[in-house]
Every structure is written in structure tokens, then in C-alpha cells.
Amino acid sequence: MLKTTVPRPSRWPDPLPQLLFLLRWLLLCTLVSVLAGTASAVFLVSLDWVTRYREAHPWLVLLLPVGGLLVGLMYQYFGQSVAKGNNQLLEEIHQPRDVIPLRMAPLVLLGTLLTHLVGGSAGREGTAVQMGGALADQLTKWLPRALRLRPRDRRLLLVAGISAGFASVFGTPLAGAVFGLEVFLMGRLRYDALLPSFLAAFGADWVTQAWGVGHTHYAIPVVPSFSPSTLAVTLAAGVLFSITARGFVACAHILVNAFKRFIAWPPLRPAVGGALLLAAAWLLSISAVPDITRYLGLGVPTIVAAFEAPLPWYAFGLKLLITSLTLGSGFKGGEVTPLFFIGAALGSALAWVLPLPVALLAGMGFVAVFAGAANTPLACILMGMELFGTGSVGYIALACVVAYLFSGHRGIYGAQVIGEAKH
Amino acid sequence: MLKTTVPRPSRWPDPLPQLLFLLRWLLLCTLVSVLAGTASAVFLVSLDWVTRYREAHPWLVLLLPVGGLLVGLMYQYFGQSVAKGNNQLLEEIHQPRDVIPLRMAPLVLLGTLLTHLVGGSAGREGTAVQMGGALADQLTKWLPRALRLRPRDRRLLLVAGISAGFASVFGTPLAGAVFGLEVFLMGRLRYDALLPSFLAAFGADWVTQAWGVGHTHYAIPVVPSFSPSTLAVTLAAGVLFSITARGFVACAHILVNAFKRFIAWPPLRPAVGGALLLAAAWLLSISAVPDITRYLGLGVPTIVAAFEAPLPWYAFGLKLLITSLTLGSGFKGGEVTPLFFIGAALGSALAWVLPLPVALLAGMGFVAVFAGAANTPLACILMGMELFGTGSVGYIALACVVAYLFSGHRGIYGAQVIGEAKH
Structure with missing residues (x-):
């Protein structure tokens, strides 16, 4: 063996x-x-x-x-x-x-x-x-x-x-x-x-x-001490983060294939994708969703906001769809900052129902959805320590491990080779 | 491949x-x-x-x-x-x-x-x-x-x-x-x-x-910002830590074999080892070495002292020999706290010659000698973050990586299997 x-x-x-x-x-x-x-x-x-x-x-x-x-x-x-x-x-x-x-x-x-x-x-x-x-x-x-x-x-x-x-x-x-x-x-x-x-x-x-270039800082000011109930909440949140990671991977995969299938000339794909994004933004702006522009671009201000107060429950889903459409149609850029957004927004929204501080849940989601989608749990735990300090590492680590475990054997990088089954 | x-x-x-x-x-x-x-x-x-x-x-x-x-x-x-x-x-x-x-x-x-x-x-x-x-x-x-x-x-x-x-x-x-x-x-x-x-x-x-049991805390209060010269010093220190780790592994190995070869009845080995330890302690105490008892037992107070002021240059070597003799002859206990001592003492002594703060060098040695001797670089980097905080992680990480790289394909755990050559 x-x-x-x-x-x-x-x-x-x-x-x-x-x-x-x-x-x-x-x-x-x-x-x-x-x-x-x-x-x-x-x-x-x-x-x-x-x-x-x-x-x-x-x-x-x-x-x-x-x-x-x-x-x-x-x-x-x-x-x-x-x-x-x-x-x-x-x-x-x-x-x-x-x-x-x-x-x-x-x-x-x-x-x-x-x-x-x-x-x-x-x-x-x-x-x-x-x-x-x-x-x-x-x-x-x-x-x-x-x-x-x-x-x-x-x-x-x-x-x-x-x-x-x-x-x-x-x-x-x-x-x-x-x-x-x-x-x-x-x-x-x-x-x-x-x-x-x-x-x-x-x-x-x-x-x-x-070169004088700085980075955004995030803070998790309050971290409760571990207990069986906070452990259970952390594991449950980890499962939700992994389902979200799976959802993102599946959604991006489906959209890539759909664009390839229905639009033969590659340059037209992101053009149509852009038109669909525009239509979606317009539809959302005339419906009840406020401030649709926060879902465009990187969205760093919204990630920061997720650490401060619970975001609406639909924020992570909207970002997930808009990002899948952007990248699936052929626009360029990475998946990771949107995954930070999706995870932090989901964690933040979970503070409505789960008994953990909003900043802690946002921080857990920030790295855990990425851990599940990229299958890189250790890098994500280390990132959590580097961005949020060592105080919250127990919650961050267990959320990342569970998110990795449950996210299936597929990820955002199709060329990743399976070296070992997850369980 | x-x-x-x-x-x-x-x-x-x-x-x-x-x-x-x-x-x-x-x-x-x-x-x-x-x-x-x-x-x-x-x-x-x-x-x-x-x-x-x-x-x-x-x-x-x-x-x-x-x-x-x-x-x-x-x-x-x-x-x-x-x-x-x-x-x-x-x-x-x-x-x-x-x-x-x-x-x-x-x-x-x-x-x-x-x-x-x-x-x-x-x-x-x-x-x-x-x-x-x-x-x-x-x-x-x-x-x-x-x-x-x-x-x-x-x-x-x-x-x-x-x-x-x-x-x-x-x-x-x-x-x-x-x-x-x-x-x-x-x-x-x-x-x-x-x-x-x-x-x-x-x-x-x-x-x-x-259960109410706490652990010793260590602090690295001053961490200079990275520069080409501090990088060079860190890499050089890492090489010295790995040579020390190798020395410990070799010394323990030689002593285990010597005791097995010259003393047939196993219970006699630690008895003779104990007598040799006693003789060594007596010899050292009548020579110029002050306070020989600090090298016995766990030695946690000396590890703490290593972070505060440079230790004498021979401290790490004495602890290395005394520990090899203790464990090599058949006494029981782990290798790791003595390795912390050896590394922290060496790092601390290096502050006499290397231009880095004494606590930083002691902290680097603390985890890096262990990383080299146990071939567990990631665990040692994480331990450095958990014990000393994230401020010194760059120095800690590079020292551990170099100590691992240079320590050869043998370690304190003989049953460790080589999964991949180091370089």
C-alpha cells in the first residue's frame, strides 16, 4: 500500500x-x-x-x-x-x-x-x-x-x-x-x-x-473557546461550505460545456456571456435586489463587509452564478477571490442561524469554500492563519478539512491529478 | 513519474x-x-x-x-x-x-x-x-x-x-x-x-x-524585516541546525549500537548508561562548566533562558551528548524536548556571531533542529506559528526547510519510510 x-x-x-x-x-x-x-x-x-x-x-x-x-x-x-x-x-x-x-x-x-x-x-x-x-x-x-x-x-x-x-x-x-x-x-x-x-x-x-503594494486586512476580533456545540456548528458549516464549493465547480463546468456546445466561434462566447451578465444585472436591479454592482468585479469591499455584519442569505448564490457565467463564458481572471467572496458571504449569512460570531463564520467560509473547490486544505489553513492570526485556527482548520473532505474528487483545476482518494 | x-x-x-x-x-x-x-x-x-x-x-x-x-x-x-x-x-x-x-x-x-x-x-x-x-x-x-x-x-x-x-x-x-x-x-x-x-x-x-494543564510560552518580541542579508543569515543558520540534527541522529545511533554490542543483557545497558551519565556530570562539574544540572531532565527553564540572552557556545553540544547517552542506553522518554533545547541553545549562542535577535535565533533553532532530525518540516513550521505567533514565520519557515533539506535521509525515527528523495 x-x-x-x-x-x-x-x-x-x-x-x-x-x-x-x-x-x-x-x-x-x-x-x-x-x-x-x-x-x-x-x-x-x-x-x-x-x-x-x-x-x-x-x-x-x-x-x-x-x-x-x-x-x-x-x-x-x-x-x-x-x-x-x-x-x-x-x-x-x-x-x-x-x-x-x-x-x-x-x-x-x-x-x-x-x-x-x-x-x-x-x-x-x-x-x-x-x-x-x-x-x-x-x-x-x-x-x-x-x-x-x-x-x-x-x-x-x-x-x-x-x-x-x-x-x-x-x-x-x-x-x-x-x-x-x-x-x-x-x-x-x-x-x-x-x-x-x-x-x-x-x-x-x-x-x-x-514595490509599495499592500493587501487587504481582515479581522476576527471575537473567537469563542471550543466546546462540543461549537465543534458541531463548525463541522456543519464545513459541510455547507463544501456543498457550495461543489456547486461552484459544477456550475462553472456546466456553463463551460454549454458555451462550447452552443457557440462554435470562441470569441463569441465571452461576448454572449457578457450580454447575459448584463441582462442578469438589469433583471436583478429591477427586482428587489439592492446594489447589484457589489457582485461585479473583485468585490473586496463586500468581503470586508461580510466580516462586520451578516450579509443577506442570497448574496453568496448571486456571486456564485455571476462568477460562473463570467469565467465559464471565457472572461479571464482567477476563481479564488470570488470564492473568498462566496465563502465569506455564506459564512456571514450563516450568522443569522448559527451561534458563532459573524466575523468567525465569514473567515471560515472565506478559506473553506476555496479549500473545497481547489482541494488545497493545508494552503487554506495557512492562509487563514496569515490573514486572521492564530486565534481562530481551530475553527478555520476544521472547516477547511471538512470542506475538503466533502467536496468530491473534482475541483476548479481540471488538470489536478488524484493522488489519493479522499476517504 | x-x-x-x-x-x-x-x-x-x-x-x-x-x-x-x-x-x-x-x-x-x-x-x-x-x-x-x-x-x-x-x-x-x-x-x-x-x-x-x-x-x-x-x-x-x-x-x-x-x-x-x-x-x-x-x-x-x-x-x-x-x-x-x-x-x-x-x-x-x-x-x-x-x-x-x-x-x-x-x-x-x-x-x-x-x-x-x-x-x-x-x-x-x-x-x-x-x-x-x-x-x-x-x-x-x-x-x-x-x-x-x-x-x-x-x-x-x-x-x-x-x-x-x-x-x-x-x-x-x-x-x-x-x-x-x-x-x-x-x-x-x-x-x-x-x-x-x-x-x-x-x-x-x-x-x-x-484538565487544567497549561504549557510553557515562548516569545519572539523583535523580528527584523526581511532583507537579502537576513535571508542569507537565515539560510546559513538553517544549515547549522541541520548539521546539529544530523549530529544528534548519528550520535544516538552510534550509542545504541555500541550499548547493544558491548552489553548483552538489556537491563544492564541503561544502568551502565546511568553510571556514565553520572561520571560525565561529575567530570563536568569539577571542570569549568557551571550549573551542570541544567542539562539534566527536560531543561525547560534553560530553553526559556535561551530566548532571553545568548547561552554559552557549548550548551547545545553538552545537551546533545547527554541526551544521546540517556536515550541511546535505554532510558525512556522522547527526543523532541531535548531537540528543542539543543536547537534553542545553538540558536541562542549564534546570536554572539550572527546579526539577528537572540529570541528569533533561539526560536528558529527550537523548531528547525527538530525539523531536521524528525524530517517533519511542515509540522515544525506550524509549531513555530503556534508557539511564537505569525510575526516570525518567514524566518522560522526557511530555517525549517533548509534544516530538513540538509539533514540527510535518516532521522530519529528509524521506521520512517523514504517516500521521496529530498533533492
């Missing part, structure tokens, strides 16, 4: 190969950190600008179909080789074929900014991870002989790039390091990329901060 | 089996938590009493040979079936044969208390982990039909017991949960025991606290 095909290394190897390994990866990860950290800084600053511009000019949502068409055309004529995005990185980790084209980085940056400019509901981690991974992978081409990159090194380099992108875009280096190790294999974690992922994650986060 | 033999589970399984899995493990882990948490509480309280009694009656160290003989006789006549200790638990996880005899728990408890009563240098985690593992494994016998324990469940139960013991004895539930998942396989982490290990770790920690 536990047999492995790994050759048993010599028991007392020289320290020299380890020292060379350390120095090689110190150099490589410094380059990855500068590239990915700078890319994340540029992205975060421009995303902030785009978001504020859109909020100041609400009519821009009328351009949703046009923005979708532009994103679609861009990928149709320049981006076919990089259209698979995050999954392309994971596939290369599993079965290395070709170096990721450099154009993945600018295309996903432009595509995401365009998506946010017209009010599409998307996130950041996909963009940062693709920029980090694509930039890191260029080192395979740029530095082939000087540093003697073995084929195996390329896998570690991709993991380092993913870790660097994730760490720097959210300001959570520990979560970023473990995310890179955890994301490509469900149910197992391999340690061979431990040093590259940690060096790149902490380095890239440092570079982004050195 | 990444092929696995795990059958691909159905993509959308019913939630029913997961719910049953959750409820079954909630019940099992409640039992494990109560058993292991209570055992840890009894152990910590009695250990505290024994330590204070020994400190009040320094002549007790004269009984080191007698104490050794008693421990040896106890295991010779009652404990041959449980003499392999921690490694026995790991072997059962890898190749399940028989239920761990219940006597492992009282024997290791008595053996450890006796070791500490006469001033042997040993730790706590081995004792807590063996009590937790042995007690948890009894559920295999006690509840065979009612809960339908499958053979695979026993493996998860042992992991839960290990996690519960570790979590409750150190008051670090997150580190305990990950330690149980991480310890039996070097270079890989499997997630199938995720829920049991987390439930048991948090539950047992809660039970121990509910």
Missing part, C-alpha cells in the same frame, strides 16, 4: 550536492521572485486603478459584451497556445512537453484587466499564478547551460512560479508556498519542491511589498 | 458515505481525544511533580544507575512486546500486523517518569505519542463490530493517536495534526487521515486543557 518506486538514496550523502542545490535554487528563486513579485505588483496596482475607474463610471458595464468579444478575440488570434491557463501549468508539471509561451503573462494580465474594466466577476490568483508560472518557465530557455537545469528542475521551477504568484498576489507567503506544492496533486503532497516553493513564495511577497 | 496506483473514485459520489465517514471519525476521535488528552494531562502533571522533586533533592542523580537498571528490568520482564516504541507505531502504520499491546502506555509513562526522577535527559513527545497511539489502537479491539472498523481504519486510528498525543503534550494542535500525517513517510504527505488527525489533535489538546 505504501510502496514507492523512489530509489533509496545513500544514507550519508555529501553535503556538497545539497549546498549546490541550495545555491542554485537561491539564484533561480531570486530571479523568479523578482519576476513574479514585480508582475503581481504591476497587476495589483493596475487592477486597483481599473476597479476604481469602473466604479466611478458605472456605465462601463454596458460594455460587458464588447469587453467579452475583445478578450475572446485576443485569445483567438494571439493566445491559442496559452488558452488553458492554470491547467496548462499543472499539465506541464505532470507531463513536461514545451516551455510555456511567454505571452501567457501579458495576455492573462490584459484579459483580466479588461474583464474587470467592464465589471466581469473574476479573481486574481489565476492571473498571478499564470504570470508567475510563465515567467519562471522562461528561465528554462534563458539559462539552460550556466545553471545546468535538469529536466526535473523545470517541474520545480513551475511549482516555484505558481507559489510566487499566489504568495505575492494575496500577501500570504506561507499559503503560497504550500499552494504550489499542493495544487497539482489531490490528496498528496510531495516535498521535493519544498525549498524552491518556499524561497520563491517569500521572495516574491517581499518584492511585491518592496 | 507521477503515476499512482490509486483507483480513480467516481466523480460525483453520494454525500452519504462521506457523512458516515465524518460521523464515525467524530465518534472515534472523541474517544481518542479523551484517552490521549487525559493521558497527556496525567503525564504532564506527574512529570512536573517529578521534575520539581528531583530539583529539590539533587542527590537523586546519584541513583542514575539504579534508575536505569529499573527501567531496563521493567522493559525486560514486562515490555519486550512494546520496546520499539515510536518505531513500533510507524511500522504498524506501514505494515499492520497486531494491535499495539495496551501496556505500551503505562510502561512508557513509568519509564519516562523514572528517567526524569533520576535526572536523565529525555523528552515528552515519545511518551505522549506512544500513549496516544497505544490507547487509540485499543479501540480496534474494543469496538470491532459496532463501528465496522475496516483494516484501513486502523492505520488512520494510529495516525489519530499519534496526532492526539503530540498535540496535547505540547499544546500545539495544528502541529500535532500535521506531525501525525507527516512522520511516517519522509518527503511525502498523504491526506487520507486528514480528518481523523485534525479532529484527534484539536480534541486531545482541548481535553488536556480542560
Whole structure:
């Protein structure tokens, strides 16, 4: 059951190969950190600008179909080789074929900014991870002989790039390091990329901060002490978070397939998706739903609000549908910030019925829905510690573990390989 | 390279089996938590009493040979079936044969208390982990039909017991949960025991606290911001920590073999070990070394002192030799608290030469030497966060990763299987 095909290394190897390994990866990860950290800084600053511009000019949502068409055309004529995005990185980790084209980085940056400019509901981690991974992978081409990159090194380099992108875009280096190790294999974690992922994650986060870019802070001020009843509530909430994660994965999957089936010409898909988003926003705004714009874009102000007072019960569902439509139709951006929104909104709404503080429930949902959808429980627990401190870690950890356990063997990353069944 | 033999589970399984899995493990882990948490509480309280009694009656160290003989006789006549200790638990996880005899728990408890009563240098985690593992494994016998324990469940139960013991004895539930998942396989982490290990770790920690038992606190008040020079210092310190971890593993290994080779009758080994310890203490006390008793027993006051001002450079080496002699000759107890001492003392002494605050270096050594010796880097990083807060996590994490990377493919647990080469 536990047999492995790994050759048993010599028991007392020289320290020299380890020292060379350390120095090689110190150099490589410094380059990855500068590239990915700078890319994340540029992205975060421009995303902030785009978001504020859109909020100041609400009519821009009328351009949703046009923005979708532009994103679609861009990928149709320049981006076919990089259209698979995050999954392309994971596939290369599993079965290395070709170096990721450099154009993945600018295309996903432009595509995401365009998506946010017209009010599409998307996130950041996909963009940062693709920029980090694509930039890191260029080192395979740029530095082939000087540093003697073995084929195996390329896998570690991709993991380092993913870790660097994730760490720097959210300001959570520990979560970023473990995310890179955890994301490509469900149910197992391999340690061979431990040093590259940690060096790149902490380095890239440092570079982004050195550019003067900060991150949003969340607080869980009140944490009740553990008791059998709070444990039961936490496990129940974890199950609800996992059902929501499953719902998101299924919804996005169904929409992707529907768009592919009914619209043959790819650039038309996000254009139609944009039109549907616009129609949905209009329908919702003439119905009873107040302030529909909070569900567009990143939605960080609403995530912050979820920690302060219970949100309405339908908020998480609306965001789930709008995000699935945005990403399923072919707009660009990540899934993770919308998943934070969905989870925090659901947790926040659960404070109406569950006897735990609203900020704690929002924080649990914030990371647990993501843990269930991405199948990365350890990264999500670490993220909870980095964002909310260590006081709430028991609740956060159990919610993430249950959300992971119940979310099924499918996730937002189709190229994730099942290494171990969940139960 | 990444092929696995795990059958691909159905993509959308019913939630029913997961719910049953959750409820079954909630019940099992409640039992494990109560058993292991209570055992840890009894152990910590009695250990505290024994330590204070020994400190009040320094002549007790004269009984080191007698104490050794008693421990040896106890295991010779009652404990041959449980003499392999921690490694026995790991072997059962890898190749399940028989239920761990219940006597492992009282024997290791008595053996450890006796070791500490006469001033042997040993730790706590081995004792807590063996009590937790042995007690948890009894559920295999006690509840065979009612809960339908499958053979695979026993493996998860042992992991839960290990996690519960570790979590409750150190008051670090997150580190305990990950330690149980991480310890039996070097270079890989499997997630199938995720829920049991987390439930048991948090539950047992809660039970121990509910018994009114507290844990020592450590503080790292000043943490400089990252820079290329602090990074370089951190990596260099990590290499030194790993060399120390290697030294400990090698020293313990050599001594175990030497005692086995030169002393045929097992009970005589700890008796001779005790006599050698006594001789060493006498030799050191007539030489220039002040306050030799600080190297006996757990040494928690010295660990606390290491955070406050730099310790002398030889402190870590003395503790390393005295602990190797104690455990290598057959006294009982864990390796981990001495490893905390060795690491914190080395880190503290490095403050004489390295430009980082003494508390930070002590904290880095505290967890990093253990990370290198036990090959459990993630558990050690989490322990650092739980003990010292999130402010120092970058330094702690990189020191642990480097210490793990450089410590070779051998560790304090001989039954640990290599799942993946380190580099």
C-alpha cells in the first residue's frame, strides 16, 4: 500500500550536492521572485486603478459584451497556445512537453484587466499564478547551460512560479508556498519542491511589498473557546461550505460545456456571456435586489463587509452564478477571490442561524469554500492563519478539512491529478 | 513519474458515505481525544511533580544507575512486546500486523517518569505519542463490530493517536495534526487521515486543557524585516541546525549500537548508561562548566533562558551528548524536548556571531533542529506559528526547510519510510 518506486538514496550523502542545490535554487528563486513579485505588483496596482475607474463610471458595464468579444478575440488570434491557463501549468508539471509561451503573462494580465474594466466577476490568483508560472518557465530557455537545469528542475521551477504568484498576489507567503506544492496533486503532497516553493513564495511577497503594494486586512476580533456545540456548528458549516464549493465547480463546468456546445466561434462566447451578465444585472436591479454592482468585479469591499455584519442569505448564490457565467463564458481572471467572496458571504449569512460570531463564520467560509473547490486544505489553513492570526485556527482548520473532505474528487483545476482518494 | 496506483473514485459520489465517514471519525476521535488528552494531562502533571522533586533533592542523580537498571528490568520482564516504541507505531502504520499491546502506555509513562526522577535527559513527545497511539489502537479491539472498523481504519486510528498525543503534550494542535500525517513517510504527505488527525489533535489538546494543564510560552518580541542579508543569515543558520540534527541522529545511533554490542543483557545497558551519565556530570562539574544540572531532565527553564540572552557556545553540544547517552542506553522518554533545547541553545549562542535577535535565533533553532532530525518540516513550521505567533514565520519557515533539506535521509525515527528523495 505504501510502496514507492523512489530509489533509496545513500544514507550519508555529501553535503556538497545539497549546498549546490541550495545555491542554485537561491539564484533561480531570486530571479523568479523578482519576476513574479514585480508582475503581481504591476497587476495589483493596475487592477486597483481599473476597479476604481469602473466604479466611478458605472456605465462601463454596458460594455460587458464588447469587453467579452475583445478578450475572446485576443485569445483567438494571439493566445491559442496559452488558452488553458492554470491547467496548462499543472499539465506541464505532470507531463513536461514545451516551455510555456511567454505571452501567457501579458495576455492573462490584459484579459483580466479588461474583464474587470467592464465589471466581469473574476479573481486574481489565476492571473498571478499564470504570470508567475510563465515567467519562471522562461528561465528554462534563458539559462539552460550556466545553471545546468535538469529536466526535473523545470517541474520545480513551475511549482516555484505558481507559489510566487499566489504568495505575492494575496500577501500570504506561507499559503503560497504550500499552494504550489499542493495544487497539482489531490490528496498528496510531495516535498521535493519544498525549498524552491518556499524561497520563491517569500521572495516574491517581499518584492511585491518592496514595490509599495499592500493587501487587504481582515479581522476576527471575537473567537469563542471550543466546546462540543461549537465543534458541531463548525463541522456543519464545513459541510455547507463544501456543498457550495461543489456547486461552484459544477456550475462553472456546466456553463463551460454549454458555451462550447452552443457557440462554435470562441470569441463569441465571452461576448454572449457578457450580454447575459448584463441582462442578469438589469433583471436583478429591477427586482428587489439592492446594489447589484457589489457582485461585479473583485468585490473586496463586500468581503470586508461580510466580516462586520451578516450579509443577506442570497448574496453568496448571486456571486456564485455571476462568477460562473463570467469565467465559464471565457472572461479571464482567477476563481479564488470570488470564492473568498462566496465563502465569506455564506459564512456571514450563516450568522443569522448559527451561534458563532459573524466575523468567525465569514473567515471560515472565506478559506473553506476555496479549500473545497481547489482541494488545497493545508494552503487554506495557512492562509487563514496569515490573514486572521492564530486565534481562530481551530475553527478555520476544521472547516477547511471538512470542506475538503466533502467536496468530491473534482475541483476548479481540471488538470489536478488524484493522488489519493479522499476517504 | 507521477503515476499512482490509486483507483480513480467516481466523480460525483453520494454525500452519504462521506457523512458516515465524518460521523464515525467524530465518534472515534472523541474517544481518542479523551484517552490521549487525559493521558497527556496525567503525564504532564506527574512529570512536573517529578521534575520539581528531583530539583529539590539533587542527590537523586546519584541513583542514575539504579534508575536505569529499573527501567531496563521493567522493559525486560514486562515490555519486550512494546520496546520499539515510536518505531513500533510507524511500522504498524506501514505494515499492520497486531494491535499495539495496551501496556505500551503505562510502561512508557513509568519509564519516562523514572528517567526524569533520576535526572536523565529525555523528552515528552515519545511518551505522549506512544500513549496516544497505544490507547487509540485499543479501540480496534474494543469496538470491532459496532463501528465496522475496516483494516484501513486502523492505520488512520494510529495516525489519530499519534496526532492526539503530540498535540496535547505540547499544546500545539495544528502541529500535532500535521506531525501525525507527516512522520511516517519522509518527503511525502498523504491526506487520507486528514480528518481523523485534525479532529484527534484539536480534541486531545482541548481535553488536556480542560484538565487544567497549561504549557510553557515562548516569545519572539523583535523580528527584523526581511532583507537579502537576513535571508542569507537565515539560510546559513538553517544549515547549522541541520548539521546539529544530523549530529544528534548519528550520535544516538552510534550509542545504541555500541550499548547493544558491548552489553548483552538489556537491563544492564541503561544502568551502565546511568553510571556514565553520572561520571560525565561529575567530570563536568569539577571542570569549568557551571550549573551542570541544567542539562539534566527536560531543561525547560534553560530553553526559556535561551530566548532571553545568548547561552554559552557549548550548551547545545553538552545537551546533545547527554541526551544521546540517556536515550541511546535505554532510558525512556522522547527526543523532541531535548531537540528543542539543543536547537534553542545553538540558536541562542549564534546570536554572539550572527546579526539577528537572540529570541528569533533561539526560536528558529527550537523548531528547525527538530525539523531536521524528525524530517517533519511542515509540522515544525506550524509549531513555530503556534508557539511564537505569525510575526516570525518567514524566518522560522526557511530555517525549517533548509534544516530538513540538509539533514540527510535518516532521522530519529528509524521506521520512517523514504517516500521521496529530498533533492
